[in-house]
Amino acid sequence: MTETKGQSEDIDIPANQKVEKLLKTNLNKKFAEKAEALKPVLHEWVDHPLSIIEFEPSPEAFFKCKAVQKHSIEDLPNLSYGKGDQVILDFGSHRVGYFSFHLDADGVNVDAPARLRLTFGEIPYDVTENLHPCKTWISTSWLPDEIINxxxxxxxxxxxxxxxxxxLKIEVLDTSPKYKVKFSDVRVRVVSAISPEVNVAVTPLSTADDELKVLDSVGQLTLRNCMQTVFEDGPRRDRRLWLGDLRLQALTNYCTFKNFQLAKRCLYLFAALPREDQSLPACLFEKPKLSPASDYIVDYDALFGPTLYDYAVASGDLETAEELWPTVLGSMKKALSHLNKDGKFDSNASDAWKFLDWSDGLDTNAGMHGVVLYCCKEVNKLAALISRPSPYTDAIEKMTKAASSFYNPSLKVFVSGPENQVSWVSQAWMSLAGAMDSSICLEAIKTAMNDHKAIKPLTPYAYHHVAEALARSGGEEYCLKLMKEYWGGMARAGADTFWECFDAEDSRRSPYGDCHNNSYCHAWSCTPSYLLRVMLKDYLDKQGLR
Amino acid sequence: MTETKGQSEDIDIPANQKVEKLLKTNLNKKFAEKAEALKPVLHEWVDHPLSIIEFEPSPEAFFKCKAVQKHSIEDLPNLSYGKGDQVILDFGSHRVGYFSFHLDADGVNVDAPARLRLTFGEIPYDVTENLHPCKTWISTSWLPDEIINxxxxxxxxxxxxxxxxxxLKIEVLDTSPKYKVKFSDVRVRVVSAISPEVNVAVTPLSTADDELKVLDSVGQLTLRNCMQTVFEDGPRRDRRLWLGDLRLQALTNYCTFKNFQLAKRCLYLFAALPREDQSLPACLFEKPKLSPASDYIVDYDALFGPTLYDYAVASGDLETAEELWPTVLGSMKKALSHLNKDGKFDSNASDAWKFLDWSDGLDTNAGMHGVVLYCCKEVNKLAALISRPSPYTDAIEKMTKAASSFYNPSLKVFVSGPENQVSWVSQAWMSLAGAMDSSICLEAIKTAMNDHKAIKPLTPYAYHHVAEALARSGGEEYCLKLMKEYWGGMARAGADTFWECFDAEDSRRSPYGDCHNNSYCHAWSCTPSYLLRVMLKDYLDKQGLR
Incomplete structure (x- = not known):
């Protein structure tokens, strides 16, 4: 997840108001303290660049260029760079951490300061193009360049x-006619909640299909690099904990690194920040002090219960499930308030943001109906797990009945809104919710996917729900095909970590107007590991693929 | 002084050569250690901005603009600045030090970094214009702007x-649509070798002429702000100790702050770095470790002796004079090697740089003859002071005789070079050297000053020598007139500290191609205090002006 277009444009910032005054939240100190106590000490290790490269045009490549070695990295301390020169270092793969180097002079006198621009690139475009000006509607402060004197x-x-x-691109903006600069001892102090040992210790996906191995390892690296003192959405941008993203990260974490403490911490962080109406913020800030974002998303709010259920099942920690049970009930209220008397979700019942995906023009009625029905069912399971009465049995019954009003039997798809919009996402969430028989759901998803007029997902977040829905509806082979096409497409395009958004036809696609502001290590795209290790486990076994 | 055009363009930087290898210097460790022991602990104090200003067009002003208060400084903590906004703070006068502030947010969430550009301005142009691109042949790394995230x-x-x-101009390059920034606790931790108490304790110039009081106090502030761990040429650029500049700073220091320790330290620093031929570098670097610049200037080298003599007389410290006596003898060699058999200085005798001034096309033969004759005489006085035989009696006799060959009796000026060039600087140095009777010298200076075709000085360094020469030749009233015109012109143009160069007709005049790279607190222009307090003391007394 990331910043919110619809929301941010509406915001009118009153002068001299403290952030806290605007957010009617009631900090739950006890939960905040629990979360603080669970804060991990990050693992740190040092990595070095592997080569000095330049990019050559390569029309057939996704980014229209390819890296070629210009010098061996051993040569770096002997190379001098003067005004107008630049060097690009390749660290071999994606890193999150703190950068340091030794800067030396080559010449007769250092008679003026050195002015350098450092640009930290996740993808080639970051270092092959000028980042400024950036035509984006989110903050250009995210652009990864620094000028130092x-x-x-x-x-x-x-x-x-x-x-x-x-x-890393270093440009020498100026030195003086009397000296050039040299770089040595270039290093990054990498940080993560996951130690490199744990990372390596995760059992490799046992499969004869090398492509699947790649999807699994890239997914794990994506997740690891986002696992810091919270599950960040992206370590470059915007480095925050978002509820919907957390759910997918946590699921992938349970079948790989198994860091239950960080998941627990994040659940308590959200539970510490209920809004006045008991709903939960869509995301939150750790620094400089714990505080909720003003962003609110109905579907993210409702997904807190399923996220807690997943945690309880994976960790066996029922105590946390019990302690956060009242939070779960509060987090369902806003979503349920959108149901009409027949139990049908009506997106127009409030102005609150229904996300589902960044795809343009998506009608959210059907998809949200699916999300809320799914959440009711998951929360009822959670109730059973901790021996509480099921709170949403009636709602589930009503909503299941109402789901059929979204279904068009002649088209064999779920349709949404006054225009009867067909989208992949509507089918995915109706399927995940078990709104109808799985065979009907599978057919609905396949039908939408084959309809070139249907609204396609834009983000890996939405692609994940389509893929999981396929797998859960008996469409494992289609799930696998979609994964190879979508996440596989990123891998073939050179992704070291999976991206915030991907369009195989357009390497500059961005939800923000300019791909320089995209995040190319983005948590909600880490799920191939989960899909392969959990959702497709039996299928791969049957196919002799693992 | 500052960087050297002629020199720097000739430099060919061999790859992978350490700075030290190129400079054939023999570090005198004993002298270096003495200098280190004399290093002052800088005084520190805190200053705050006095107002929030903007500049309005003002065609009659030197910089074509005037500052007007936009807000009271008390309002600053309540003002919010968003993307594209800027604020200019006025600290009331020139400061040298370390800047800090508190950066707060005003809005619903700090959901992106803040990117700010800070520009530290000595004059209005620094903060009213874009500094980039800068058309200058010296390093643009000197430009006083920083971008921070x-x-x-x-x-x-x-x-x-x-x-x-x-x-200080702060531009908000970006925040996010959700917040603006606010500034408070804005401060500068000012540093100087001179404490504010000493600064205040200097007896004010006792005169009824307010203009002279201003020249004295601006001169003192210029000097104080350049007095750090060495006498810097300019605290903004290039922050180094230059020998010719040191001489003028030290002279002004002896009649104001009387910090003999810093002068002694600087003498030992130069003495620690003799070149292979016993000449002294034109300037040196303290950091990261003591080292000589590759710049060499014949006149600066020879002025070491007079600088030591001034120090010995002012401080009474004959021990230092004795210890550095061999250095003095070494520092005269290169200059004296330019004399032909008749004792006439020949600039073409070597390629070594003869500076005198930055004025375009200046022929240095006559001026250098004057400088070297002056140095011989001063060094002979130093010899007498420490009871040594006078080393340059013969040279003085020969050079005095030869001086007449520069004099054109019909024009009544000293002329220089094959074109018989007339310049103010030639007259100044011939007069300071006492090359002819003072009445002849005075007439020569006045004649050159009245000749619109004569080469005028560009820098305050050269103006100083003209002014001092006038005062020493019985032309005190002309000295005073020149001071009021030249340094007074800077003061009327709004100088808080005197500048590196000044042209009353051209506010953009620069030796470096772009005035944004000029230094506007430059040590070699601090001498009005010396001229008024020492050179013109008796004259002002007689005139009832003090």
Missing amino acids: VDWLPTDLEMPRRYSFRY | VDWLPTDLEMPRRYSFRY
């Missing part, structure tokens, strides 16, 4: 901010 | 580098 050389330089990158 | 707000920010400024 260094008075005295030689010196060791430690950049204080954390960066997320594979490539 | 701040992840977490609110926060205290301390800028690590030292700045030299009166105005």
Whole structure:
């Protein structure tokens, strides 16, 4: 997830109002303290660049260029760079951490400061193009470049901010006619809640299909690099904990790194920040102090219960499930308030944001009906797990009945809104909710996917729900096909970590107007590991693929 | 002084050569250690901005604009600045030090970093114009702007580098649609070898002429702000100790702050770095370790002796004079090697740089003859002071005789070079050297000054020598007139500290191609205090002006 277009444009910032005043939240101190106590000490290790590269045009490549080695990395300390020169270092794969280097001078005198621009690139475009000006409606402060002025050389330089990158471009804006600069001891102090040992210790996906192995390992790296003191959505942007993203990260974590503590911490963080109406914020900030974002998303709110249920099942920690049970009940209220008397979800019942995906023009009625029905069922399971009465049995009955009013038997798909819109996402959530028989659901998904007029997903978040819905409805082979096409497409395009958004036809596609502001290590795209290891486990076994 | 055009263009930087290898210097460790022991602990104090301003067009003003208050400084913490906004703070006068502030947010969420550009301005142009691109042949790394990215707000920010400024412009490059930024606790931790108490304790110039009081106080502030761990040429650019500049700073220091320790330290620093031929570098670097610049200037080298003599007389410290006596003898060699058999200085005798001034097309033969004759005489006086035989009696006799060959009796000026060039600087140095009777010298200076075809000085360094020569030749009233015109012109143009160069007719005049790279607190222009307090003391007394 990331910043909210619809929301941010509406915001009128009153002068001199403290952030806290605007957010009617009641901090639950006890939960905040529990979350704080669960905060991980990050693992740290040092990595170095592997080569000095440049990019050559390559029309057939996704990013229209390919990296070629310009110098061996061993040569770096001997290379001098003057005004107008640049060097691109390749760290071999995606890293999240703190950058430092030794800056030396080559010449007769260091008689002026050195001015350098450092650009930390996740993809080639970050270092092959000018980042400014950036035509984006979100903040250009996210762009990963820094200009530094260094008075005295030689010196060791430690950049204080954390960066997320594979490539580093250093441009020498100026030195003086009397000297050039040299770089050595270039390193990144990598940070993650997951140690490299744990990372390596995860049993490799046992399959003869190399492509699946790649999807699994790229998914794991994506997840690991997002696992910091919370499950961040993207370590480059916007580095925050979002509820819907958390659910997918946690699911993937349970079948790989099994860091239950971080999942528990994140659940308590949200539970610490209920809004006045007991709904939960869509995301939250850890720094400089724990606080909720003003963003609110109905579907994210309702997904808190399923996220807690997944945690309880995976960890066996029923105590947390019991303690957060009242939070779950509160988090369902806003979503349920959108049901009409017949139990049909009506997106127009409030102005609150229904997300589902970034795809343009998506009608959310059917998809949201599916989400809420799914959440009711998951929360009822959670109730059973901790021996509470099932709160949503009536709602489930009504909503299941109402779901048929979204179904068009002649088209064999779920339709949404006054225009009877067909979208992949509507089918996915109706299927995940078990709104109708799985064979009907599978047919609905396949029908939508074969309808070129149907609204396609834009984000891996939505693709995940389509893929999981296929797998859960008996369409495992279609799930696998979709994964190879979509996440496989990213991998073939050169992804070291999976991206915030991907369009195989357009390497510049962005939800924000300019792909330079995209995040290319984005948590909600880490799920291939979960899909392969959990959803498709039996299928792969049967196919002799694992 | 500052970077050297002629030199820097000739430099060919061999790859992978350490700076030290190129400079054939023999570090005198004993002298270096003495200098280190004399290093002052800088005084520090805190200053705050006095107002929030903007600049309005003002065609009659030197910089074509005038500052008007936009807000009271008390309002600052309540003002919010969003993307594209800027604020200019006025600290009331020139400051050298470390900048810090508190950065707060105003809005619903700090959901993106804040990206700010800070520009530290010595003059209005620094903050009213774009500094980039800068058409200059010296390093653009000197330009006083920084771009910073701040992840977490609110926060205290301390800028690590030292700045030299009166105005600070903060531009908000971006925040996010959800918040603006606010500034409070804005401060500069001012540094100088001179404490504010000493600064205040200097007896004010006792005169009824307010203009002279201003020249004295601006001169003192210029000097104080350049007095750091060495006498810097300019605290903004290039922050180094230059020998010719040191001489003028030290002279002004002896009649104001009387910090003999810093002068002694600087003499030992130069003495620690003799070149292979016993000449001294034109300037040197303290950081990251003591080292000589590759710049060499014949006149600066020879002026070491007079600088030591001034120090010995002012401080009474004959021990230092004795210890550095061999250095003095070494420092005269290169200059004397330019004399032909008749004792006439020949600039073409070597390629070594003869500076005198930045004025275009200046022929240096006559001026250098004057400088070297002056140095011989001063060094002979130093010899007498420490009871040594006078080393340059013969040279003085020969050079005095040869001086007449530069004199054109019909034009009544000293002429220089094959074109018989007339310049103010030639007259000044011939007069300071006492090359002919003072009445002849005075007439020569006045004649050149009245000749619109004569080469005029560009820098305050050269103007100083003209002014001092007038005063020493019985032309005190002309000296005073020149001071009121030249330094007074800077003061009337709004100078808080005197500048590196000044042309009353052209506010954009620069030796470097772009005035944005000029230094507007430049040590070699601090001498009005010396001229008024020492050179013109008796004259002002007689005139009833003090």
